[in-house]
Amino acid sequence: MIKLLRQLKPFKLAVIGVLILVFLQSMGDLYLPTLMSDIVDKGIVHQDRSYIWRIGGFMLLVAAGGALCSIIASYFSAKIAAGFGKNTRALMFNHVENFTLHEFDKVGTASLITRTTNDITQVQTVLTMMLRMMVAAPMMMIGGIIMAVSEDAKLSLIFVVVIPLLVGAIFLIGMKGLPLFKAIQVKLDKLNLVLREHLTGIRVIRSFNRIDHENKRFTEANRDLTDTAIKVNKIMAGLMPLMMIVMNFSMIAILYYGGIRIGDGDLQVGSLMAFIQYAMQIMFSLIMVSMMFVLIPRASASAVRINEVLDMKPEILDPSASELDNTAVLTKRDGRDGMRGYVEFENVSFSYPGAEQPALSGISFNARPGEVTAIIGGTGSGKSTMLSLLPRFYDAAEGSVRVDGVDVRDMTQEELRSKIGYIPQKAVLFTGTIKDNIRYGKEDATDEEIIHAAKVAQAFDFVSAMKDGFNSEIAQGGNNVSGGQKQRLSIARALVRRPEVYLFDDSFSALDFKTDAKLRAALKGETTESTVLIVAQRVSTVMDADRIIVLDEGRIAGTGTHRELLENSEVYREIVSSQLSEEEIA
Structure with missing residues (x-):
């Protein structure tokens, strides 16, 4: 007291x-x-x-x-x-x-x-x-x-x-x-x-x-x-x-x-x-x-x-001013100043508190700007956990997660997250108008930017059909729109930010196949200078990615394109065969 x-x-x-x-x-x-x-x-x-x-x-x-x-x-x-x-x-x-x-x-x-x-x-x-x-x-x-x-x-x-x-x-x-x-x-x-x-x-x-x-x-x-x-x-x-x-x-x-x-x-x-x-x-x-x-x-x-x-002291803290200065010098020596959205995982391992087994073990890969890197795997394989390490929702127990050549632990959380557009697995909307929710990604976004982001996210048509359009009110938790509509508004919120790195955490799961395909096609033109990481359960969502990472029990079971993995990865073949017919695979 x-x-x-x-x-x-x-x-x-x-x-x-x-x-x-x-x-x-x-x-x-x-x-x-x-x-x-x-x-x-x-x-x-x-x-x-x-x-x-x-x-x-x-x-x-x-x-x-x-x-x-x-x-x-x-x-x-x-x-x-x-x-x-x-x-x-x-x-x-x-x-x-x-x-x-x-x-x-x-x-x-x-x-x-x-x-x-x-x-x-x-x-x-x-x-x-x-x-x-x-x-x-x-x-x-x-x-x-x-x-x-x-x-x-x-x-x-x-x-x-x-x-x-x-x-x-x-x-x-x-x-x-x-x-x-x-x-x-x-x-x-x-x-x-x-x-x-x-x-x-x-x-x-x-x-x-x-x-x-x-x-x-x-x-x-x-x-x-x-x-x-x-x-x-x-x-x-x-x-x-x-x-x-x-x-x-x-x-x-x-x-x-x-x-x-x-x-x-x-x-x-x-x-x-x-x-x-x-x-x-x-x-x-x-x-x-x-x-x-x-x-x-x-x-x-x-x-x-x-x-x-x-x-209670937060486990994740920003580095001190002296550490930030040292990081700036090291980054300059590394020759990666000015690079936008280059993501690296180097021998990363992570365990949840009290867990018997690690959620991730020995994860190493690179994701480059202008490319789409997809992550697929069974339930509990660590897909969402891997994505959570990038914006520092958790910190890796071992190894290093880097963005633009800098370890995420050597950046301030504000600086790191300003580079990222995150679309969570469970779409979250806030009370207010649709315009307010999209502008949540960028406070000074213009009406034109909001409309453009909604069009790319395939949300423009259903928003326009509403009585008040972009000024329509969103109820608490977004309960007055469908699951697919919530996901598309969440994607528009990330798009209006135009970040260096996009993280789609199973963000297409509530979309039908037609909308999914149209959305991914529209995204290609918007993300040419950004790194895109997509976590998905559906093979149809990831098969056109530049690189697919297959996770199995927290470890990488294969990396490559859709065709390469069909030939080389048994785990990926099992996932594909459980979702697609032989004609579709061929």
Whole structure:
């Protein structure tokens, strides 16, 4: 929690201002009972009306000043907490953007959403209270004890019993509540996960008539969270009645022993009234502390979860400035300055965390500008993994992946990815217009460039047929267009960028054979100066490529043209024979 509060640095002056205002308010609250005691003991007892009016007016002035300080402090504390929440969410979002796919898998998308929203809100709520109470509560308690002792030291001995009793109860309940608050956040993650899967997979759920099953999963996760919340609230609910019982018994003891001391002439009525006020202030300061103990354990659990994400270092980092300078010199010596899109894999191996076998082993090949290099193989052979190493979604465990003669690990991620147009296996569109989605590949793309990219991607006809054309809205996840249309818009998004390297990760799978053929023919004219790598399952998609790489269990089983591989690669022949007839092969 303390570590996370370092995010308050931009609000340092505002925090100091709030603390000063709370200090002034607390001083005013502590001074009021003494003034009331003076009115009773000096004004009322001696029937001095002018003294009563004078001190009464001063009391009103002190009370008004305290109220004004309280209002201003509340305003600024809310503003500071809101600013803290905004900055922390932005910090989390920017930090998570640098995560590799491995870190996303490790934490989980649902958990990251919960931590960025609910957990930060919990800390923000407690921060608002802390700014108001972390000065007020201790000052009211310590100041109240000092003032009560100054009124009557013997009567103050009551606090020797009461305060340790209340502090012990607060500590005990807080310790019992903390583990449960941690459990609540974990169970909230689980609930979000189930809900997210239900909403994103609603078509599959309905098609398999699994609505009852999903309702059962949600009900179980919801009940689990509810039961834990009820349990922790039962524990915390016992705190306030306990505080009130102790407070009321304290008042009885003060009135009883105070009455005896007044009868003995050791205490004045006004002093007893002031003492009762100070006792109330001490008790209420402890109640404020108890309220913070209700919220702080949950905020503490949330802060730990936030810090876990912020402390997580991405596995893939940009090289330092000195390393970039050295790379520039080495590249110049290598004689590849100015080369666009030359891709090299040299003895590359890669394993997923916890996997028993490597996903790729000893991969070596070159892909030149102006050529189409296709990658084909069975399911799980490592095709998509190989493509993921180029934009550094993962880093090779062994060997080297180079673009334009430079190892991708020696480039900044921004520079590397600016050279690449990536079309993922699962087409992803964003909410907004079709024009916005295509322009996602190039922010300053003109309307002419967007239309041209759509025509090459074979998307122009269906977009033009829409009511608003390129200004038509795309629903969340692109659910208002078909799978093939999503793929073509994803291809247009990459084409408008005109990158050095195109990565098509099985990006034609949802297209019919006619559209596939037309698209590949149109691409030839657009990619004459770029390197094209195509991952595909269909032989018809790759058979016209300049070079075909056949993968089998993470290793290269053959390289060559379609005809060469038919003669030399048994694995390729098996793939071809499973998809094409003998006439088509011939």
